[in-house]
Amino acid sequence: MDSFISWVGGKKLLRKDIINRFPSAFDRYVEVFGGAAWVLFYKDKGKNEEIYNDINGELVNLFRCVKYHPEAVENEFKLILNSREIFEIYSQNNTNGMTDIQRAVRYLYLIKASYASKTTSFGAKYRDITNLEYLHDVKERLSKVVIEHKSFDKLIKQYDKSGTLFYCDPPYHNTEKMYDTGDFVFDEVQHVKLRDMLGTIKGNFILSYNDDKYIRMLYKDFHIEEIKRSNNMALRTGNNKLFSELIIRNY
Numbered sequence: 205m206d207s208f209i210s211w212v213g214g215k216k217l218l219r220k221d222i223i224n225r226f227p228s229a230f231d232r233y234v235e236v237f238g239g240a241a242w243v244l245f246y247k248d249k250g251k252n253e254e255i256y257n258d259i260n261g262e263l264v265n266l267f268r269c270v271k272y273h274p275e276a277v278e279n280e281f282k283l284i285l286n287s288r289e290i291f292e293i294y295s296q297n298n299t300n301g302m303t304d305i306q307r308a309v310r311y312l313y314l315i316k317a318s319y320a321s322k323t324t325s326f327g328a329k330y331r332d333i334t335n336l337e338y339l340h341d342v343k344e345r346l347s348k349v350v351i352e353h354k355s356f357d358k359l360i361k362q363y364d365k366s367g368t369l370f371y372c373d374p375p376y377h378n379t380e381k382m383y384d385t386g387d388f389v390f391d392e393v394q395h396v397k398l399r400d401m402l403g404t405i406k407g408n409f410i411l412s413y414n415d416d417k418y419i420r421m422l423y424k425d426f427h428i429e430e431i432k433r434s435n436n437m438a439l440r441t442g443n444n445k446l447f448s449e450l451i452i453r454n455y
């Protein structure tokens with residue numbers, strides 16, 4: 205199935221290529237940099253344990269509320285008037301006094317009503333964003349997924365064992381600032397730390413990255429494949445230029 209949100213760097217167009225490269229057997233699947241979880245939603249549930257994680261607390265709260273209270277999210281969402289003024293109030297990021305459901309609805313609204321789902325500027329083009337019936341299917345899909353809110357290093361340490369498959373989709377090199385990661389800045393030190401950790405795990409990893417000299421150099425000891433794909437924005441912008449991404453594995 206599809207994810208219930210768009211997300212900057214979401215892997216809607218790369219998900220098949222990634223899943224086709226999964227190892228034939230694993231008993232624990234961990235999506236380390238979860239975002240909208242396009243790969244997790246597309247993959248078969250299987251019999252494996254599944255873990256979703258992201259450092260963004262508002263996004264994680266949204267996933268948790270949809271998992272446990274989709275009706276409450278849907279009902280509260282219907283009360284919002286879709287307007288630039290409401291968007292601007294919500295984008296001030298003041299969540300004081302809000303319940304978890306209200307925070308989830310605020311964030312879902314920012315994702316749905318913003319330009320390119322970046323949550324920062326109002327996407328003035330009218331779209332009907334009020335039909336949330338599909339949240340019930342999302343709840344079903346997430347029913348056995350463990351939802352974590354940790355930085356990648358702590359998460360990998362916690363869930364590593366032989367039989368774990370980590371899917372890592374970190375902020376791409378030189379686009380790190382596109383994500384709201386609070387006090388945790390994803391810089392080159394973090395790219396190196398991720399490589400070092402993935403180099404010592406007992407489980408398997410599959411990693412997606414932008415095709416970049418620095419990333420090729422960091423992962424030169426692993427299996428690197430180049431995949432060409434069209435731009436996520438191609439339909440909206442008419443820019444059909446292909447660009448390449450890397451899929452990197454330790455198996």
Ligand SMILES: C[S@@+](CC[C@H](N)C(=O)[O-])C[C@H]1O[C@@H](n2cnc3c(N)ncnc32)[C@H](O)[C@@H]1O
Pocket residue numbers: 211212213214215216236237238239240241242243257258259260354355356357373374375376383384385388390
């Ligand atoms: C490229 S996006 C993931 C997109 C996702 N694969 C999808 O299909 O939507 C990268 C994600 O990493 C998260 N992130 C950034 N720094 C992180 C960290 N230190 N630990 C865990 N997640 C982090 C961001 O919040 C963002 O959602």
